[in-house]
Amino acid sequence: MDTTSTAFVGAQTEARKSCDFEDWMDLKDLFAKAAEQYEGGSAAEALPLLRGVVHECHRFLIYYQDPSVLFSAPKAEGQGGGGGGEKREWSAEKPTLRKCKCVELPTAFHAILGTALFLFGNLIAQDGSMALPGEPSTPTPYWLAALDVFETGENLPSRVNGTGCDAPEDWRMAIVWGRTLVCIADEAISSSSSSALDDDDPTWPPESPFSAIAARRPPVTRRMTLGSASPNDLMVLAMDQFSRGIFHMPHPQHAQHTNPPPPHKTFPEAFSRAKELYTIAxxxxxxxxxxxxxxxxxxxxxxxxxxxxxxxxxxxxxxxxxxxxxxxxxxxxxxxxxxxxxxxxxxxxxxxxxxxxxxxxxxxxxxxxxxxxxxxxxxxxxxxxxxxxxxxxxxxxxxxxxxxxxxxxxxxxxxxxxxxxxxxxxxxxxxxxxx
Incomplete structure (x- = not known):
């Protein structure tokens, strides 16, 4: 696991020359460990793991314009690690929308990376001294990068061009998206200046994970308007994401005897709808x-x-x-x-x-x-x-x-x-x- 500064290319990022489905499963395991340490309140243990997640995600971004090609089809079709799958994903003609048989949601990679950045920013907000050389000691750059990742995931070709399957909404990504906007609104109040959002968007070294994230965001994003947004405006955007996430959030007690469990298990399996609602509120x-x-x-x-x-x-x-x-x-x-x-x-x-x-x-x-x-x-x-x-x-x-x-x-x-x-x-x- 690479725990070096996220402001630069990871020490191990370029050591391996490919990414495949097994690497994706390893990334999920690493993220689960990081989330577990974060939930347990161990910042000293969680932050190095989150750095490892960011660096590993960066490795995926080096090899894939859209890492979801690894799992946006049934496993037998998506285990290859070459660039051919990438080309098919981005250039395929529009087919008839088919029933979802993916082993993961199309936005699974972006949900992990965006959530890791959100949690990273939260820990830096608690103690800026935990930032390594080159890393901002304020949380907003990490939260803004998380928004970039979420928007990129929302605008994947398989989602906006109808080239993918009829996948369910990624309710977890929507919830964390909303929580990120709430954090940015809080920071805007604390700084007493909306221009702080512009100041907290640094120019990253071209080989850094954050530079790769910025290079993949859509040409026009909602984040471009945040510099002039009031805290209340940010909360309206957050409410939109919360409403979407809550609507699609599962009801375990209702579905227990009627539907089989979904195949998409990007996040740890432990789930409490009550806990999710309580955290949001x-x-x-x-x-x-x-x-x-x-x-x-x-x-x-x-x-x-x-x-x-x-x-x-x-x-x-x-x-x-x-x-x-x-x-x-x-x-x-x-x-x-x-x-x-x-x-x-x-x-x-x-x-x-x-x-x-x-x-x-x-x-x-x-x-x-x-x-x-x-x-x-x-x-x-x-x-x-x-x-x-x-x-x-x-x-x-x-x-x-x-x-x-x-x-x-x-x-x-x-x-x-x-x-x-x-x-x-x-x-x-x-x-x-x-x-």
Missing amino acids: SEVLMLAEKLPRPDERQYWASWADSVFNQMKMEADMDAWRGPITRARGQCWLIVGSARADEIEDLVGEGDVDVLRSEEAEEAREGLGRAVGFFERARMVDGGEEDGDLRKMLAEALVTLGNLEGDVRVREELYKRAVVESGEDLGLGDGMDVDS
Whole structure:
């Protein structure tokens, strides 16, 4: 395995003069090990493995304009390692679309490489000092390269020209594509400048894996517009990918006795639809809290809540009940607080009538739902002490109290908030609004 810097050609990349189906299977095994180490939280173990995946993928790109020729036909047809298969894939006349008998999805290679780059960027975001000489110490270049890979896979001739088979959608690639866009949106907020996306697209040495990736991306890509995209624009693009991925994501409990397992096993076999949904919603929720505009925070927190709500239909819901209930409380706290900020400002300026407006009622409803979810989350956890949960509950109670015109109700909410926080919140006599 090659663990040298991904900014340059790998030390072992040019040592072998061919790539065949057996090499593809070895690549899948290496990626599975890297993903396992990443999921286990071992960055020191995962990053060298991810470098190995990138270098091995680079070797495939050297020998194939489209590496999917190795597995885009049944195994007996796709094991050869020469260039003839490559020529057939790119120049074949358009046949009648046939039933998929491929051993892998056409985008399997691009899903592995793009996901490896996404995970690579995540680890660099945690600790930039882990980058080797020549490698960027910021995550965005890796995420942008992942987008290039995904777009290249999406635009393979076998997909856009109808020269391939009727293969199912690569839902995993769509999910990671969306997660990558969320990460870029988060980075754009942190850097406070959309131009950072342009600055984080370096010129790579021509022999590097990243140069090979850039050379294969389509002439016109959606990524070209990201330099002028706002975080909200990026989230809209991410939502499109998430919607596609969730729609095509399997329902194991529904299909268990009706359909045979799919033959396409590019990723590790362990799969939990609930885990996938929770990961998507959690990452969108964390991003929603950081968005600058209240209406954007409200929209994306509501979107995250809708995904959390989907999880109630999953077979393993019991194991997720506590985290989901807590997370939905966070969603509604953001929704209610987004509406409350402007209302509180108007009340502070003396406009008490705003407390009787439809907007104030909607804010109170959202905050009331947040309180309800937080209290249920505590019950699900058996009443165990949870400082963060109590802090969020206190925040919801205080904000709800600030929007309450009835003095007695308001003071009761404030008292509950003090009990939950365990400290004097400096509320005094409230906002001094008459009922």
